[in-house]
Amino acid sequence: MSERIYIKDIAAHVGEQVTIKGWIYNRTDKGRLQFLLVRDGTGVVQAVVFKRDVTPEMMEDARRVTQESSVIVTGTVRQDERAPGTPGGFELSVSDFKIYQLAEEYPISPKEHGIEFLMENRHLWLRSSQQHAILLVRAEIIRAVREWLDGNGFVGVDTPILTPTSCEDTTSLFETDYFGRPAYLTQSGQLYNEATAMAMGRVYCFGPTFRAEKSKTRRHLTEFWMVEPEMAWADLDEVMRVEEQFVSHIVRSVLKNRRAELLEIGRDLAPLERIEPPFPRIAYSEALGILREEGLELPFGEDFGAPHETALGEHFNRPVFVHRYPARCKAFYMEVDPENPELSLSVDLIAPEGFGEIIGGGQRTDSLELMERRIQEHKLRREAYGWYLDLRKYGSVPHAGFGLGIERTVAWICGLGHIRETIPFPRLLDRLEP
Ligand code: 4AD
Ligand code: MG
Numbered sequence: 451m452s453e454r455i456y457i458k459d460i461a462a463h464v465g466e467q468v469t470i471k472g473w474i475y476n477r478t479d480k481g482r483l484q485f486l487l488v489r490d491g492t493g494v495v496q497a498v499v500f501k502r503d504v505t506p507e508m509m510e511d512a513r514r515v516t517q518e519s520s521v522i523v524t525g526t527v528r529q530d531e532r533a534p535g536t537p538g539g540f541e542l543s544v545s546d547f548k549i550y551q552l553a554e555e556y557p558i559s560p561k562e563h564g565i566e567f568l569m570e571n572r573h574l575w576l577r578s579s580q581q582h583a584i585l586l587v588r589a590e591i592i593r594a595v596r597e598w599l600d601g602n603g604f605v606g607v608d609t610p611i612l613t614p615t616s617c618e619d620t621t622s623l624f625e626t627d628y629f630g631r632p633a634y635l636t637q638s639g640q641l642y643n644e645a646t647a648m649a650m651g652r653v654y655c656f657g658p659t660f661r662a663e664k665s666k667t668r669r670h671l672t673e674f675w676m677v678e679p680e681m682a683w684a685d686l687d688e689v690m691r692v693e694e695q696f697v698s699h700i701v702r703s704v705l706k707n708r709r710a711e712l713l714e715i716g717r718d719l720a721p722l723e724r725i726e727p728p729f730p731r732i733a734y735s736e737a738l739g740i741l742r743e744e745g746l747e748l749p750f751g752e753d754f755g756a757p758h759e760t761a762l763g764e765h766f767n768r769p770v771f772v773h774r775y776p777a778r779c780k781a782f783y784m785e786v787d788p789e790n791p792e793l794s795l796s797v798d799l800i801a802p803e804g805f806g807e808i809i810g811g812g813q814r815t816d817s818l819e820l821m822e823r824r825i826q827e828h829k830l831r832r833e834a835y836g837w838y839l840d841l842r843k844y845g846s847v848p849h850a851g852f853g854l855g856i857e858r859t860v861a862w863i864c865g866l867g868h869i870r871e872t873i874p875f876p877r878l879l880d881r882l883e884p
Pocket of ligand 1: 663
């Protein structure tokens with residue numbers, strides 16, 4: 451019996467006989483030689499089946515094996531610089547070959563397919579090298595997110611997914627029946643996090659969030675993952691300091707640990723190598739001035755659309771903070787700017803290269819009176835926010851936090867034109883399957 455190994459570890463087994471369990475990625479027929487590209491999820495290796503080394507049945511199996519058939523291959527690891535696959539330079543001289551299941555004709559071939567077809571076959575498309583690389587980058591981003599927060603005094607807490615009220619705007623709620631009364635899929639864990647922050651100091655929640663967004667854009671999912679740090683005794687400036695450290699750590703981690711995958715995806719690394727704190731900070735009103743110069747006039751009080759964010763990102767060529775948006779284009783919980791009551795102590799982080807807003811956050815209203823007024827102005831049901839108002843009655847403190855969208859971040863770091871490839875099974879306005 452030979453040892454079963456993973457392809458990523460193959461370099462440590464040169465000269466040994468090993469077994470690989472995987473799938474056929476590709477096959478080249480050279481008569482007495484069959485070249486099988488085998489992938490196992492951790493890499494791709496070339497397995498060479500030579501007539502002289504195997505039984506006639508095995509040779510016949512190697513000839514008839516189809517793309518994506520599941521196989522068990524045993525052979526001796528050889529170093530050969532010309533061998534294709536990752537990590538390059540190794541191949542297997544096969545001594546034993548078994549087909550576990552002979553795949554039916556595989557719908558995705560190396561030829562070009564339309565995006566609709568690929569999306570319908572998302573469950574299979576995930577096996578292709580680019581999608582595989584994107585998911586590895588996504589996993590690294592998530593690992594780095596937790597690493598930074600856990601290492602910087604933030605306690606991981608979990609907030610509910612089924613909620614009785616809205617956190618962001620009431621028009622994008624997914625409603626469900628909760629034993630005869632309405633419940634909503636959470637838009638954000640923030641309100642609950644304000645409670646946990648008063649118990650723990652610095653916290654973060656990380657989970658799926660939902661928006662019944664009727665917009666069909668390349669930046670919007672209806673289900674996405676958001677990490678939300680929240681800090682007691684913190685203000686708007688503190689939020690920006692934390693965000694720039696946090697985001698820089700995420701980018702550095704991906705560059706260090708998933709460089710090969712970024713290159714596989716075709717990402718230009720130079721703009722990512724430039725990411726380091728501090729990030730430029732501009733007020734909303736200054737942003738309007740810059741946009742005007744770029745020919746994108748926007749009346750005061752309007753929120754930015756994708757073209758505005760793209761222009762701002764291009765102007766600075768690195769992530770930029772836009773703070774102090776007019777209160778009327780932000781959520782009800784935003785603290786008011788003491789210098790100008792029309793403005794809120796909010797801040798968005800805009801990614802460069804046209805990827806737009808990746809973080810939204812700011813300082814929260816801590817006065818009971820003002821919060822009650824805001825709930826009324828936003829026509830929210832006061833009864834539903836009783837517990838939230840309690841946080842302003844029992845030891846209210848200045849506090850602040852933010853939410854980073856994982857898929858927007860994956861799109862930016864991977865350089866993807868559309869958010870649909872950033873999550874294994876995207877949920878979009880017109881897509882619930884597979
Ligand atoms: O700006 P948003 O709506 O902020 C909040 O939900 C706050 N309660 C967060 C907080 O302060 N704790 O969303 C935050 C981020 C956005 O910047 C974006 O990255 C992402 O979540 N996001 C979406 N990503 C994909 N599809 C959507 N429909 C998204 N909506 C927001
Ligand atoms: Mg936002």
